[in-house]
């Protein structure tokens with residue numbers, strides 16, 4: 274008899290939810306970083322939680338002055 278054994282889970286940690294960055298509205302730099310974060314946090318070939326975390330940190334660290342946006 275052949276029983277269907279449960280396969281060990283693949284190395285993908287699909288259950289991990291990466292913290293979503295909050296880019297400043299109207300900031301090109303944050304927007305670009307956000308695009309990179311999406312790619313790094315997605316399921317595509319560029320998936321990389323470490324890089325996603327880096328991008329998020331950069332977005333958080335990006336300084337914005339109130340009223341400076343044109």
Ligand SMILES: [Zn+2]
Pocket residue numbers: 297300301302303304335336337
């Ligand atoms: Zn910014």
